[in-house]
Amino acid sequence: MSPDPGADDVVLRVGGSPENVRTARLVAAAVARREGLPEDRVDEVRIAVGEAVTWAMHTVTDNVVELVLGPGEHGTGEFVVRVGGGLSPVGGSAPAEEGDPDPGAADGLALALLRGLADHVIVEGDTTVLTWSDVPLT
Structure with a gap:
């Protein structure tokens, strides 16, 4: 997964078992709070991470x-979550970005939810990148 963690x-x-989705959601919510995301957005992070991790578990080969959770580029006021083993992009090779056609029923529904x-969802290979843009600048 790239880029390297900061x-x-x-x-x-x-591990790729369903009971670990809850752990991922709890950690994501805690990190989002630490970054200063408003509480209503923390709930969105928790739900989105649960969905992204669940779908990642269906695609990972090493279980x-x-x-990788944390601030975006310095001074952007973003919170970014990268989930490795994410949704399959359209056609299986090109990155899927906002506005791309539906990649299929199951992945399309998950992508629509995300x-x-x-605020921004990008699927790059086996990594799903989720970004929220309302972190207060310090």
Whole structure:
């Protein structure tokens, strides 16, 4: 998964069993709060991470899902979550971005849900990148 985690990022690796989705959601909510995301947006992070991790568990080959959570680029006021082993992009090779055609019933529904929760959703290979843009600048 790229890019490499920064000094302020939290990296979480969980096994591919369904009971680990709850752990990922709890950690994501805690990190979002630490970053200053408003509480209503923290709920969106929790739900989106649960969905992204669940779908990642269906696609990982080594039975491990990795999350990198933390601030976006310095001074952007973003909170970014990268989930390795994510949704399959359209056609299986090109990145899927907002506005792309539906990649299929199951992945399309998950992608639509993620787009409804996060400000930006990008699927790059086996990594799903979720971004929320309302972190207060310090």
